[in-house]
Amino acid sequence: MKAAKGIVFKYGDNVDTDVIIPARYLNSSDPAELAAHCMEDIDKNFIHNVKHGDIIVADKNFGCGSSREHAPIAIKAVGISCVIAETFARIFYRNAINIGLPIIECPEASKGIENGDEVEVDFDSGIIKNLTKGTQFKGQAFPAFMQKIIAAEGLVNYINQK
Amino acid sequence: MGMTMTQKILAAHAGLDSVEAGQLIEADLDLVLGNDITSPVAIKEMEKMKVEGVFDKDKIALVPDHFVPNKDIKSAEHCKCVREFAYRNEITNYFEVGEMGIEHALLPEKGLTVAGDVVIGADSHTCTYGALGAFSTGVGSTDMAAGMATGKAWFKVPAAIRFHLIGKPSKWVSGKDVILHIIGMIGVDGALYKSMEFVGDGIQNLTMDDRFTIANMAIEAGGKNGIFPVDDLAIAYMKEHSKKAYTIYEADEDAVYDEEYTIDLSTLRPTIAFPHLPENTKTIDEITEDIKIDQVVIGSCTNGRIDDMRIAAKVLKGNHVAKGMRCIVIPATQAIYMQAMEEGLLKIFIEAGAIVSTPTCGPCLGGYMGILAEGERCVSTTNRNFVGRMGHVNSEIYLASPAVAAASAIAGKISAPC
Numbered sequence: 001m002k003a004a005k006g007i008v009f010k011y012g013d014n015v016d017t018d019v020i021i022p023a024r025y026l027n028s029s030d031p032a033e034l035a036a037h038c039m040e041d042i043d044k045n046f047i048h049n050v051k052h053g054d055i056i057v058a059d060k061n062f063g064c065g066s067s068r069e070h071a072p073i074a075i076k077a078v079g080i081s082c083v084i085a086e087t088f089a090r091i092f093y094r095n096a097i098n099i100g101l102p103i104i105e106c107p108e109a110s111k112g113i114e115n116g117d118e119v120e121v122d123f124d125s126g127i128i129k130n131l132t133k134g135t136q137f138k139g140q141a142f143p144a145f146m147q148k149i150i151a152a153e154g155l156v157n158y159i160n161q162k
Numbered sequence: 163m164g165m166t167m168t169q170k171i172l173a174a175h176a177g178l179d180s181v182e183a184g185q186l187i188e189a190d191l192d193l194v195l196g197n198d199i200t201s202p203v204a205i206k207e208m209e210k211m212k213v214e215g216v217f218d219k220d221k222i223a224l225v226p227d228h229f230v231p232n233k234d235i236k237s238a239e240h241c242k243c244v245r246e247f248a249y250r251n252e253i254t255n256y257f258e259v260g261e262m263g264i265e266h267a268l269l270p271e272k273g274l275t276v277a278g279d280v281v282i283g284a285d286s287h288t289c290t291y292g293a294l295g296a297f298s299t300g301v302g303s304t305d306m307a308a309g310m311a312t313g314k315a316w317f318k319v320p321a322a323i324r325f326h327l328i329g330k331p332s333k334w335v336s337g338k339d340v341i342l343h344i345i346g347m348i349g350v351d352g353a354l355y356k357s358m359e360f361v362g363d364g365i366q367n368l369t370m371d372d373r374f375t376i377a378n379m380a381i382e383a384g385g386k387n388g389i390f391p392v393d394d395l396a397i398a399y400m401k402e403h404s405k406k407a408y409t410i411y412e413a414d415e416d417a418v419y420d421e422e423y424t425i426d427l428s429t430l431r432p433t434i435a436f437p438h439l440p441e442n443t444k445t446i447d448e449i450t451e452d453i454k455i456d457q458v459v460i461g462s463c464t465n466g467r468i469d470d471m472r473i474a475a476k477v478l479k480g481n482h483v484a485k486g487m488r489c490i491v492i493p494a495t496q497a498i499y500m501q502a503m504e505e506g507l508l509k510i511f512i513e514a515g516a517i518v519s520t521p522t523c524g525p526c527l528g529g530y531m532g533i534l535a536e537g538e539r540c541v542s543t544t545n546r547n548f549v550g551r552m553g554h555v556n557s558e559i560y561l562a563s564p565a566v567a568a569a570s571a572i573a574g575k576i577s578a579p580c
Contacts, residue, residue, distance in 0.1 A: 018548045023527035027236035029203045041550035061351040067286040069302035095302035156207045
């Protein structure tokens, strides 16, 4: 699986799925439409500044709240290549893997990375490199089956391929 | 090693004699739930799978409740997608406007969830059915799709936190105050990935509606599920509402808990969660300044049941909401609506200057029916007070019980009944 590399958008604790994709946009399930409003209620500039391959880093309990799969769908569709957090809310964690969005729990990385840093994530080893600061952290490596789910762009495609 | 109540239910559904925290299992599902927001995504995913139809048309519940009656064209298309899927697959438990309700109030009322069940729902408040001694948890749309197709789901067996509830709550303290107190104590990730198991003599002093409210908000502490032991009250509820066979599981005496807390219900006070997290709690006595309110919402899967309607009516009776106050009351199901009507509660609400809506999740998630403008404040009996949850990013939500909500509507500021 190809390493992720991009500029970091850094957020704090308890980024909930309502700010990731506000419910007023949930009358659509189209990924492109959802992506257009990604992070709107926490960071109005996000959508204007994000580039394909960029990375989100956050503190505790990322993705808490509603079970809406629209949240990881929006993050993936906007081009984010990986989300790193100290911890994830459990439904978000499951949903992200199921739709093929790579996410890694790594408290040290979450503390050692700042907004605007350039970061590279190697999924085979779980190594997270902060290229701006010249530091590196060890997150959990992605097991092979999880890499295959991500590569297949989600659980359903992965099951169909088997 | 002994098992918790949750672990016993999961072991039985995985065909195993025992399980332990952290173990990955595949469990049989008794019910798979979806609503008008999450089901269309699940249906799209399921259609990609090479499967013929659903695993069991009687074990799927589809409840359009978030944006119904359809709030706009796109919502109407979503509901149409769910409706057509339900008809095509002959889903027994599809609930159209007129027979529906907010899913987590509706399913127990219709007898679709009972003790010992394993239930997944593509809605985070699916944890509500733990009040009846079921294992139920929220998932996303892809898990819902896989559940509808196969009747199975994989789980990591959760560790648990045990809450010993003792004593009797005082007059205006209800299940909402209990769960807000707990979330204030352990935080919004205090039970992350874990079961919240409620035990103790104090439970006998909680109505079924109190217990539904408490289990409902387990997710607001990050919990995987919330669960209560099955007592006479729960059995009576199930006998009244359901024809399904139920199974009672009890935790082993040597079950392992990561943490234990004792809560004396008699010491609890009306509790309010301040913006913008459910953990930002204060008791009514700790609020010293006047907090002016523009809107009050009494309803939702957390607090739209008949007890909630009765408490709100008791406070509002003979009073009128403050000038400029919008007070929105939403009975959670058609049956609750009817009961409230027969008991004269709707008349009390309307005479007090409140409006009464058909069942919908609408305002709770800022969908429709009570959106907040910039700078506005709402006291709401719902479950989340995140930034922008009910409208403008600079609006504020204060979570509270129906008693506090009703008293605040009258006073025009955060208040509790005397």
